[in-house]
Amino acid sequence: MNPCWWREIDFRGWNGAVEFGNDLIRVVMVPTLGGRIMAYDLGDYSFLYVNKELEGKLFTPEENYGDGSIAAWKNYGGDKTWPAPQGWDTEEEWHGPPDPVLDSGVYTGRWLECSPEKVSYEVESPPDPRTGIKLFRKVTIRQDSSKLWLELRMKNISSRPVAWSIWNVTQLDTRLRNGKGYDPNCRLYIPLNPVSRFAKGYRVIFGEEDNPQWGQREGNDLLVIPYLFYVGKIGVDSPVGWMAFVNDTEGYTWCLRYPYYPEEKDAYPDGGCSVECWTVGRGVVTGKDYSQETGYHIEAEVLGPVRKLKPGEEQFLELEMGVAKGGGRFKKVTAGGYIIMGGGARLEKGKLIINLSGGVFYKGRLQVVVTDARHNVIWQQDLGEVSPHEEVKVDQKIDLPFSRVVFPSLQAHLIIDHPGGMDEYYLAYL
Numbered sequence: 129m130n131p132c133w134w135r136e137i138d139f140r141g142w143n144g145a146v147e148f149g150n151d152l153i154r155v156v157m158v159p160t161l162g163g164r165i166m167a168y169d170l171g172d173y174s175f176l177y178v179n180k181e182l183e184g185k186l187f188t189p190e191e192n193y194g195d196g197s198i199a200a201w202k203n204y205g206g207d208k209t210w211p212a213p214q215g216w217d218t219e220e221e222w223h224g225p226p227d228p229v230l231d232s233g234v235y236t237g238r239w240l241e242c243s244p245e246k247v248s249y250e251v252e253s254p255p256d257p258r259t260g261i262k263l264f265r266k267v268t269i270r271q272d273s274s275k276l277w278l279e280l281r282m283k284n285i286s287s288r289p290v291a292w293s294i295w296n297v298t299q300l301d302t303r304l305r306n307g308k309g310y311d312p313n314c315r316l317y318i319p320l321n322p323v324s325r326f327a328k329g330y331r332v333i334f335g336e337e338d339n340p341q342w343g344q345r346e347g348n349d350l351l352v353i354p355y356l357f358y359v360g361k362i363g364v365d366s367p368v369g370w371m372a373f374v375n376d377t378e379g380y381t382w383c384l385r386y387p388y389y390p391e392e393k394d395a396y397p398d399g400g401c402s403v404e405c406w407t408v409g410r411g412v413v414t415g416k417d418y419s420q421e422t423g424y425h426i427e428a429e430v431l432g433p434v435r436k437l438k439p440g441e442e443q444f445l446e447l448e449m450g451v452a453k454g455g456g457r458f459k460k461v462t463a464g465g466y467i468i469m470g471g472g473a474r475l476e477k478g479k480l481i482i483n484l485s486g487g488v489f490y491k492g493r494l495q496v497v498v499t500d501a502r503h504n505v506i507w508q509q510d511l512g513e514v515s516p517h518e519e520v521k522v523d524q525k526i527d528l529p530f531s532r533v534v535f536p537s538l539q540a541h542l543i544i545d546h547p548g549g550m551d552e553y554y555l556a557y558l
Contacts, residue, residue, distance in 0.1 A: 131244030132271050139166060141184020146237060148247045152274045152491065152516050153451065155267065160186060163235035163251035163265050164206035168382075170274055170451040170516060175373070175382045177205040177299040177425035189228035199416050201226040205299050205425065209263050209280050212295035212431050213397040220291065222259060229256040230263060245271045245548075260286030261437075272546045274516035275489045276449040284437035293397045294432040294445040300373045300382060302355040303424040310424035313376040316353040316405055317346070317458045319368035325400050326365060333398060334406070334413045335360025341407060346457060346469065355426050357409035359418040363401030365393070370461035371403055371428055379519075381487055383461045385448040386430045395433035404429040452487030454519035464544045464553035465489050465520065473540045473556035480526045480540060480558075488553060491515045492546030498528070498558075501537040506530060514544060 130151035137156070139145035145158045145166070156167035168175050182204050194200025203225070210230060215221030225231045233254045240248040246268065253263040264281035280294050302314040320329040328343065330351060339360045344352040351364065367390060373382040388402055389395075396402050406427040410419050432445040450461075456468040471484025473496075482496065497508040507529060514520055522542070542554040 130271075132242075132247045132269060134239070134242050134247050134249075140178065142166075142186070144237075146239075146249055148249065148269060150269060150271050150273075153269065153276070155269060155276060157237065157249060157251060157267060158206075159235040159237035159251045161204050161206070162208050162230065162232045163237075163253060163263070164204060164208045165267065165276075166204070166206040168207070168276060168449065168451065170380060170453070173378060173380050175300055175380070175451060176207060177301040177423065179203055179205045179423050181423075187232070189233070192228040192232040193226050196223070196226065197416075198225065198414050202232055203423070204232075205423070207296070207298045209265055210295045210297060211259055211261060211263075211282070212293040213434065214295075222292070229254055230259070230261075240266065241268075255285045257286070259292065260284055260288060260290040261292060270548055272492065272548050273490050274451050278447040278449065280445040280447070281442055282437070282444075283442045284439055287439050289436055289438055291434050291436045293434045294443065295397070296430050296445070296447060298384070298428045298449075299425045300428060301424070302375075302426050305378065310355060310357050310409075311375065311377050312354060312356055314355040314426065315374050315376070316355075316426055316428055317372045317374070318351045318353070318364050318403055318405065319366050319370065320345075320349055320351050321365045321367055322349065324365055330362045330364045331399060331401070333361040333363050333404065335411055339411075350458065353405055353407075353426070355407060355424070357424070358407060359409050359411035359413050359421075361404060361406040361413075363398045363404045365396070365400045366403050367393075371430070372458055372461055372466060373426070373428060374455045374458060376455040379453060379455050381452050381454055381466055382428075383450045383452075383466055383489075384428060384430060385450075385461060385463075387446065389433055392433035392435075395435070397431055397434060402431055404431065450489035450516075452489060452516040454485070454487040456485065459486075462553055464542075464551040467554060473542075473554070473558070475528075475538070475558045478528060480524075480528055482522050482524045482526070482540070482542070484554060485519065485521045487516065488514045488520055488544055489516055490544045490546040490548075490551060492544045494520070494522070494553065495543045495545055496526070497541045497543055499539050499541065503539075506538070511542075
């Protein structure tokens with residue numbers, strides 16, 4: 129297992145960037161660009177959108193704000209954190225972007241841990257007098273994983289109470305890799321709420337209600353958003369705690385896992401939205417015509433509940449991103465990886481039949497472990513090596529050395545055993 133590595137670099141003309149990774153992934157953060165993560169790569173594949181027209185450019189706070197309209201926003205790309213709710217009507221709303229402090233201010237950065245096993249880097253925003261807050265973004269990677277752990281912290285640095293949500297925005301690249309337009313085989317998957325407060329399971333926040341990107345489903349519980357070059361935004365009151373982006377042309381998948389707080393469901397912004405999706409393309413939103421946009425990307429956004437903070441108080445939102453080779457019709461995300469539709473595990477005539485495909489977020493060994501109703505391990509078997517660089521395909525019929533009569537209630541776990549521990553990839557009740 130190769131160790132983690134880290135260094136300071138110039139990134140596409142921006143000075144003061146930091147780069148770190150392992151033999152699976154590469155991460156680049158640029159503190160001077162509002163603390164953004166500007167690269168998250170699996171091997172040679174880059175998931176994050178970078179605005180080529182702004183490469184290497186920095187602006188004064190006055191230039192970053194411009195006239196305050198969305199047309200003045202310097203959209204660098206990458207992954208960033210904002211406060212929510214967004215709006216321009218009251219002082220309890222964040223009037224950005226553009227925003228010269230939290231969105232495009234010069235953050236400070238520091239290494240928190242640098243070792244062969246683990247690297248952590250944190251950026252800190254300037255204090256923002258208008259919102260009364262300061263933002264912190266801590267990124268951690270580990271030696272044996274393609275995951276990125278993102279700890280977001282918001283602190284009230286004012287002398288007054290404030291109330292904000294932590295809002296993280298990831299801009300994912302949807303361009304064709306030959307540079308000739310956008311790729312319609314890029315899709316975002318969002319689990320729907322079976323008892324949604326929204327009639328369609330989602331609400332349209334910006335753009336046309338009949339946007340053809342909205343409304344497609346995989347079964348009854350997954351919203352599928354293909355990138356078709358239309359402008360718009362929707363919000364979903366998803367309680368499941370994951371979302372995923374798939375590029376089927378190239379065969380790569382990005383996943384996000386996040387906490388959901390059902391006891392605070394009425395405190396989520398935009399009428400109860402825990403996740404949102406924005407796309408650029410044909411159409412006009414807030415007075416701007418996006419029809420000539422060539423920066424093809426789709427935004428995967430996750431929000432925490434709006435929480436009141438007294439002076440000096442903090443709130444947190446901890447996220448996990450994971451990337452892996454593969455694609456296909458999506459089913460679910462777990463701690464260990466993602467599963468595509470049509471697979472599973474079952475018992476049939478004394479045999480354990482496993483047939484599933486997907487991708488994993490760890491380099492290690494895949495094991496099947498059978499437990500009883502009290503979670504005691506009855507039997508296990510090694511299924512071989514797995515890696516985020518390779519799609520996972522399991523097609524096995526295994527004779528079990530025990531009788532189902534003796535153990536009427538069983539569970540089959542697919543576990544990834546890696547140097548950092550063990551993570552569950554798939555669970556089936558037999």
